[in-house]
Amino acid sequence: MAFREVNSKMIEATVVPGTRLFSQRGAMLAYRGDVSFTPSIQGGQGGVMSMIGRRVANEATPLMTVEGSGTVLFGHGGHHVQVIELAGDTLYVEADRLLAFEGTLQQGTMFMGSQGGVMGLVRGQVTGQGLFTTTLAGHGAVAVMAHGGVFEVPITPQRPVHVDPQAYVAHHGEVRNKLTTAIGWREMVGRGSGEAFQLELSGSGVVYVQASEEKL
Numbered sequence: 459m460a461f462r463e464v465n466s467k468m469i470e471a472t473v474v475p476g477t478r479l480f481s482q483r484g485a486m487l488a489y490r491g492d493v494s495f496t497p498s499i500q501g502g503q504g505g506v507m508s509m510i511g512r513r514v515a516n517e518a519t520p521l522m523t524v525e526g527s528g529t530v531l532f533g534h535g536g537h538h539v540q541v542i543e544l545a546g547d548t549l550y551v552e553a554d555r556l557l558a559f560e561g562t563l564q565q566g567t568m569f570m571g572s573q574g575g576v577m578g579l580v581r582g583q584v585t586g587q588g589l590f591t592t593t594l595a596g597h598g599a600v601a602v603m604a605h606g607g608v609f610e611v612p613i614t615p616q617r618p619v620h621v622d623p624q625a626y627v628a629h630h631g632e633v634r635n636k637l638t639t640a641i642g643w644r645e646m647v648g649r650g651s652g653e654a655f656q657l658e659l660s661g662s663g664v665v666y667v668q669a670s671e672e673k674l
Contacts, residue, residue, distance in 0.1 A: 491528015631663015
């Protein structure tokens with residue numbers, strides 16, 4: 459793994475010749491060695507068409523390419539950082555939560571309506587996360603940011619997980635997601651629990667939940 463968690467808000471990345479990392483621009487805190495930082499014109503992986511797709515989808519967070527030989531400390535805004543290791547599967551995550559990821563991963567976007575149909579679109583509006591989300595696929599590590607720390611919740615076929623959409627950070631695995639509602643007369647008269655919407659994730663995988671309902 460190229461990333462090592464220094465503490466809950468910083469990671470150290472090892473950069474070796476012939477490989478590259480991508481990080482959010484401005485996230486470098488310190489480095490040692492012969493390391494270069496170049497604005498990524500394409501905004502990451504996937505080529506020009508992927509770049510255009512991300513910009514159309516509003517998932518084009520400014521990134522930079524990190525190359526050379528040495529170690530780099532990354533952090534951003536004092537947010538908590540969680541390192542996720544992918545072993546051939548796909549991570550679904552909002553672009554603005556990406557701190558850094560290895561260049562071995564393929565970056566793309568996914569239309570939220572393709573998971574959850576109309577409710578997938580509603581989810582985008584309810585969470586304020588838009589209608590698309592970023593995907594990273596393959597083998598490698600990803601560092602994502604969150605408020606107040608991250609808890610890893612397993613998803614099994616027998617036990618789907620329900621998450622507050624505002625507390626959702628990312629998920630991976632063979633997982634379906636849909637927005638469920640519990641709007642009744644109590645919500646209509648302002649006497650509800652305040653949990654009218656939940657994101658239901660079913661299948662096999664993991665969902666990452668932050669300790670806050672605040673967006674980055």
